[in-house]
Amino acid sequence: MNKLPELLYQHIASHHIKQLELAWLKISPNSEEIISVGGAWQHYFQRLPVSGDSISDICEPLLGMLPFTKDFELPQMQLSEGQYTDISAVKDEECDWLLFCDVTEHTKQLQQYQQASNDLVLLKGELNRTLDRYVGHHVAERVAQGKLQLNLAGERREVSTLFVDIRGFTPFNESHDAQIVMQTLNEYMDGMLAPVLSKDGMVDKIIGDGAMALFGVLDSKYSNAQAAFFAAQDMLKNIATLNKHRQQQGLVQLGIGIGIATGDAVLGMLGSHDRRCFTAIGRHVNVAARLESKACAGEILVDLETYRRLENSDEFVLRRLFLKGIGEVDGYAYGFSK
Amino acid sequence: MLQKKICILGAAGAGKTSLTAQFVYSKFSEKYLSTMGVKIDRKKVVVGDTQVNLMIWDIHGEEKFKKITSSYLRGASGLVMVVDGTRPETITIAKEILQRVEQDVGDLPYVWLLNKADLVDEWSLSERHLNDLKEMNKPIYHTSAKTGEHVEDSFLALAEMLLLG
Ligand SMILES: Nc1nc2c(ncn2[C@@H]2O[C@H](COP(=O)(O)OP(=O)(O)OP(=O)(O)O)[C@@H](O)[C@H]2O)c(=O)[nH]1
Ligand SMILES: [Mg+2]
Numbered sequence: 001m002n003k004l005p006e007l008l009y010q011h012i013a014s015h016h017i018k019q020l021e022l023a024w025l026k027i028s029p030n031s032e033e034i035i036s037v038g039g040a041w042q043h044y045f046q047r048l049p050v051s052g053d054s055i056s057d058i059c060e061p062l063l064g065m066l067p068f069t070k071d072f073e074l075p076q077m078q079l080s081e082g083q084y085t086d087i088s089a090v091k092d093e094e095c096d097w098l099l100f101c102d103v104t105e106h107t108k109q110l111q112q113y114q115q116a117s118n119d120l121v122l123l124k125g126e127l128n129r130t131l132d133r134y135v136g137h138h139v140a141e142r143v144a145q146g147k148l149q150l151n152l153a154g155e156r157r158e159v160s161t162l163f164v165d166i167r168g169f170t171p172f173n174e175s176h177d178a179q180i181v182m183q184t185l186n187e188y189m190d191g192m193l194a195p196v197l198s199k200d201g202m203v204d205k206i207i208g209d210g211a212m213a214l215f216g217v218l219d220s221k222y223s224n225a226q227a228a229f230f231a232a233q234d235m236l237k238n239i240a241t242l243n244k245h246r247q248q249q250g251l252v253q254l255g256i257g258i259g260i261a262t263g264d265a266v267l268g269m270l271g272s273h274d275r276r277c278f279t280a281i282g283r284h285v286n287v288a289a290r291l292e293s294k295a296c297a298g299e300i301l302v303d304l305e306t307y308r309r310l311e312n313s314d315e316f317v318l319r320r321l322f323l324k325g326i327g328e329v330d331g332y333a334y335g336f337s338k
Numbered sequence: 339m340l341q342k343k344i345c346i347l348g349a350a351g352a353g354k355t356s357l358t359a360q361f362v363y364s365k366f367s368e369k370y371l372s373t374m375g376v377k378i379d380r381k382k383v384v385v386g387d388t389q390v391n392l393m394i395w396d397i398h399g400e401e402k403f404k405k406i407t408s409s410y411l412r413g414a415s416g417l418v419m420v421v422d423g424t425r426p427e428t429i430t431i432a433k434e435i436l437q438r439v440e441q442d443v444g445d446l447p448y449v450w451l452l453n454k455a456d457l458v459d460e461w462s463l464s465e466r467h468l469n470d471l472k473e474m475n476k477p478i479y480h481t482s483a484k485t486g487e488h489v490e491d492s493f494l495a496l497a498e499m500l501l502l503g
Binding site: 060061063064065068072073074075076077078084107110111114115117118119121122125126128129 | 341343349350351370372374375376377378398399401404407409410412413414422424425427460
């Protein structure tokens, strides 16, 4: 490669190196004793270092760091409030060097990225705890208290399965900062999951921006279909309230769609001792998932079996639906269409 | 006067800066400002009848893409290992740091601080996590940088370990 012409080198040097406010200390080999000082020393030290000073008299943080046998770097040392310095220790043939570089500007820029990424880590922790509270913990507690008895071979019973999911979350996710996305998801999740518990349902799993819940597994004063429908109504109310708040704050509002189906399912625990996962397997589970995918924002779609078991069935509108993998079925819609 | 350098280590957001601020200035802030590099604070403590000047290195949090440089630990006499009690994964991070430090600069005396003890509802460490830490045979404190609970105790315990060996 051609050598960089001297003039250009000088140009870059005067541009970039000047900003760094370089200063250096020449140190007696293998000791802490200063021989001489150069560069912008005022930028880093309270007083002019003189020959014979010990390094820790001049720069206390370096106490105990010298002498050294191998070069080392101390990046981003905050020597005084808001000022960041890279310190390099370099061995020469007849002496040691300490080089001081002001990297405040650069560090402050990096700080913003760092902050965003660390905030996200804390938020993720928060989200994990929310989910754990609703999914793992709740079931584990019931099992421990003997309120939920399941034989591992699988037990067959009628349950109502509910799927809920946030409409338009993918475009929202793609057009917003990750931190905002997490925070928003957490808010909506709370609004969707709390009603499941209060109506004796079980959150079976969280799927991205939605969830699957089972009714009829835990004891309840409601029938499984009725409990699922009440929970769905509560979800719509919660989300409407949340959206009102968000509107007042000028934030984006999102809707949710819900599907419910009822039928026999085989229940059981899957997985190992440490993290057991409860699940239900049955034909109607797929129906519920498909209904949810057809529901508009603010709408509850239920299948015929669920509809038959509800008390307030006159509030529904019949909809002929074609469900992928299942075929043509009658769906009953509540909410949106009115 | 006797000078001792101690380093505060742990995952990002575990509360290293908050613990230092509580110990040195009796202050706490809810606002999170990620530490870049290192910030140094000092505090005089008395152990028995010896005065010690602690030089406290509050080091940036360990992250996937930003590991802690071992050269920060040159000349250190002891470590404060901080865990966020609401995030069990921060134990794993602390252990990884410890392993690297021991490889690069050798064994140093240290204490475990399980921080954010005031967040009772969010507390997520189980018996299993605790037993795991107990096996390492170092003092363990449940601290809160917010209320100040056990903050001074834990720093003083470390200072004592440094002097009495
Ligand atoms: N409730 C509570 N919050 C705490 C406690 N300690 C720290 N925090 C909060 O947790 C967040 C992170 O605290 P910091 O002390 O900045 O964490 P750090 O470990 O220094 O973070 P990095 O410098 O990024 O590694 C801040 O919002 C603090 O207010 C505590 O004991 N209780
Ligand atoms: Mg910090």
